[in-house]
Amino acid sequence: MIYKTFFCYTDGGCSGNANPNLKERKMIMTVADQHGDLIEMDFEEGGSNNIAEILAIRNAIKYAIQYDHEVICIKSDSMNSLRWLDSALYSPYPKVGKNINDPERTLKLLAEIKELSKKIDLYIKWVPRDENLAGHIIEEHYGL
Secondary structure, eight states: OOOOEEEEEEEEEEETTTOSOGGGOEEEEEEEETTSOEEEEEEEESOOHHHHHHHHHHHHHHHHHHTTOSEEEEEEOOHHHHHHHHHHHHOSSOOOOTTOSOHHHHHHHHHHHHHHGGGSEEEEEEOOGGGOHHHHHHHHHHOO
16 A cells, blocks of 8 residues: 655754743744755744744644654654653653743643554654755754
8 A cells, every 4th residue: 555655854953942931932843844945934923942942743644644644754863752742642641841931832742643543654854954854944044
């Protein structure tokens, strides 16, 4: 059986990530296909690198569902996001880092991804930063 599969890379970044005032930060989220071509780029005020990474993963899943893919294979260089997603998908009590700056929002995003994953077969793999084609787009345009 052949499944309609979406292969992609995701990345998120945040300007001013060290700034304690979340409202002064700006996030960017990218999704690139397996060739490194930009599929989606989104911006949002506030947040952090970790939230931007999770938003990029969520955006990729939503894109795949919107275009009737049955399977999504995501490559991300965010070890934190992958650990937290693993916890959210397979545990009734998801865990996130103790020192993250917006745990409530992070947990809400993880719950949203868990619900979305019921609509599509989801596979996520860690890749080194230099292999993340979505990250190359952020670096080229924004230097993050």
